[in-house]
Amino acid sequence: MPSPARKNAPIPTWSRQWPALPPARATPAPSISAGPACRPATGRFTTILGSMRGAGPRWRLLSAGRPACWSSASGWSSCAPWSIICALRRPWSRPCRLAWIPPRTWSEPAPPWRPGRERLVVSFPWSAPSMSDPTVTVAFQGLPGAYSHMACTRLFPGWSVLPCPAFEDAFAAVREGRARHAVLPIENSVAGRVADIHHLMPDSGLFIVNEFFLKVSHHLLVVPGTPLESVKVVRSHVHALGQCRKFIKAHGLTAIVHADTAGAAAELAEQRRPNEAAIASELAGEFYGLESLCANIEDENHNTTRFLVMAREPVVPRDDLACITTFVFQVRNVPAALYKALGGFATNGINMTKLESYQVGGTFVATQFYADVEGRPEDAPLTRALEELGHFTKEVRVLGVYPAHPYRFAARKGLPAE
Structure with missing residues (x-):
């Protein structure tokens, strides 16, 4: 169960852009029993999030509503007057019943994390299928034998792999259902960030569901x-x-x-x-x-590459896991906008582990920032920090909330990656 502080946290304006869970689809595991299909809608969508009380630590619910989006012109809209909550059943749990939670009205359904509305906790491993399943495919960029291929074999032993000539092809393989996940490098401790990834991720339509650190041995x-x-x-x-x-x-x-x-x-x-x-x-x-x-002919023995695991649907990690939240934002064209936008992270004690800027649209006018912070958006300190960020930005887009890899904690002690 989430703590009272999380459950009753105030709702920031930026949360309107939080990409909530898309419709549940049947997968080999975990098995999901869905209710009636959502009513078609012409506008944007929202999801009512909830968790079931008294169901035990292994019981979780999965929403089958549509992604929550905000438009200043259209406001909130929903795919159906009823948000479908589906039961997630694992082999060790008893089956849940379907729960139907209606929004307040059709014209103004409750956005995620509204006070008085239970919060969704999806607590299943990000690699739900069997870790040795040749029928499930993971995509990577490069030829067989690349370091991305090695990361795939470490993350998903026994899975089929799909080499892709370009990063765009790896993203497309997941979007089109030809691969369950894409494993893509984001940065290297010696060479720095990987080109193009920052530009491609925000518009890929995929979500970050995990990270992996691989020690590079040449x-x-x-x-x-x-x-x-x-x-x-x-x-x-x-x-x-x-x-x-x-x-x-x-x-x-x-x-x-x-x-x-x-x-x-x-x-x-x-x-x-x-x-x-x-x-x-x-x-x-x-x-x-x-x-x-x-x-091991590399100059530095700490040569490590960080990979991101991408999927079509976001996965909310278990409550007991330390998490990383990744988002992109554009600041307003006013003096000291970036300084003011980031002030909320300092005053609320949020550790920002990554901040990079890059140009968008092929010009030097629009600058977008890519950031990683420790914590979850529903945590009260990060909620306040992101709310303050929203006052000085044109847009904030959350790309994923995922478990922090153990290497993050080992690196602070000087230990190598896997």
Whole structure:
């Protein structure tokens, strides 16, 4: 059950733009028993959120309402005069009954987290299907053997993988139902942020449901039987070459940039040049039949890449998990707007772990900011901070609320990622 402070927290204006849960669809697990279909609507939609009292710690409800959106012109609207609450049944729980919660009126249904309205808590693992299910697919950008492929195998062992040539294709694979999740890199501890991801995520139509940190271990891959002394040229992605400068310089190698690490390994395996090598993952070497002459050749042993797991539907983590909230916003064109917009996070004790700016629309006029903060939007301190943010911004869009990966806490103690 949520704490009284969360349940009774005031409703900020920004919450009108919170992307509530879309309609529930049948999945292998957990099984969802839905009620009657929603009545079609022509406008935007909203969802009434709720949790069932006295049902025990493993009972949860899943709303089948439509995403909540706010438009200053149209205001609130709903897909039906009744919000459908569906029962989520796990093997260890008893079946729930369907609960029907009507909004106050058809013209003005209650937005999420209105006082007096119970809050929805969806408490099932973000990877609900079996962790070893070859019938479920996860998409990634790159060729087989890429570090994104390795992240997929760590996150979803036994799942089928779908390599995609571009990030847009990975997003599209999830939107079109060809993949359950997409695992995409967002930033690297040495090379910085991954280009294009910040531009693509807000308009992808997907939600962030989890994060994963992967320690990057570069290997010098060669055709089997090639001695290190005969290697004169090394090919890899520009970031991988930059992360192995000391090794490349120490051995007098000529670095040639390739589109990606796995692609460099695939090309070497195909052309079998005896005086060349590729810098890629150990998985790429196994996949393309190459030999690893040297392992862990990166300059920094803390070289870590952060990945985001994307899905078509948001998943609200369990109450006992520390969470990260990711959102984008545009400040108003007034003096000190960014300073004032971020002041609420400082005064409310919110830890902002990431803040980056980038241009939108191909101009230098509109600047959008991408931010990660610790906490959930319904937590009282973050509620107040986001409400203050809303006073100085044109738009605030929440991209996801998801569990904080354990590496975040291990890194503070100087421990490596997986």
